[in-house]
Amino acid sequence: MILSDLLDAPVRAASGDLLGYVVDVRLVLDGPLDGGILVTPRVHGLLVSPRTGTSFLGYERTDVRSPALLARWLRWRHRGTFLVRWSDVAAVGGDVTLAQDYRRWSPTFPETVHQHPTT
């Protein structure tokens, strides 16, 4: 599978209700060391938002507050975004279906984790 099969895919609850779209895939570098320098990234969860556009800026999942107007607007646009763990994904293929007892988590990066690898 390639990641594009997941990105922008509709996400449904087990009942069939549409919950949103996959706007990003959260990875955690804690997989096996496959003979390289970095360990293999594990798919940790899916970020689901009611909207698909403009999420690439990531304002709804970081603590970035500036430019203030843009940050507030984008955070408002993406309210309702949540993280669902990979283990709560019941089926992948076209639509993504979540397990009956899936749990929603805050989409923000975990505290104390390296948040800005670009710096």
Next chain:
Amino acid sequence: MSPRVRRTALPYDVDEDLPREPTPAGRVLDARLHLLDRQTLDVDDVPVACVDDLEVRTASGSGDVTSGASPAYVTALLSGPVLGTRLFGGRPPASRLHRILWRNVADVGTTVRLGVRGEDLDVLWVERWVRDHVVGRIPGGRHDPQ
């Protein structure tokens, strides 16, 4: 307009304060935010390609990921002709996407740094072919400008 769900139709409260996850043991990356469209540089800081996609496989190495029942891992960065499919939809055939194995990745930052030379990667075969068969046949094309 991009697809969206009316918030009134959602089965949950969008303004609910969700709990934060416990901090995972490893570094956290969001694929679209931190990896896709990033430039890759080889061990000599020579640009290689952009990260157009990622290959995801199960722990057993199968590319057939059907659910979250078993862990899935990113095994390779993919690069290829994706401009057309991004504009018009669809995706290029798998044979047109070149793989850079994750084991060759040395660091992820503003760019994705590789621990190998780009010359050894399949992703640059077009560039090598054009250099050897086109540019190299132009008079003066086989040495640095004077």
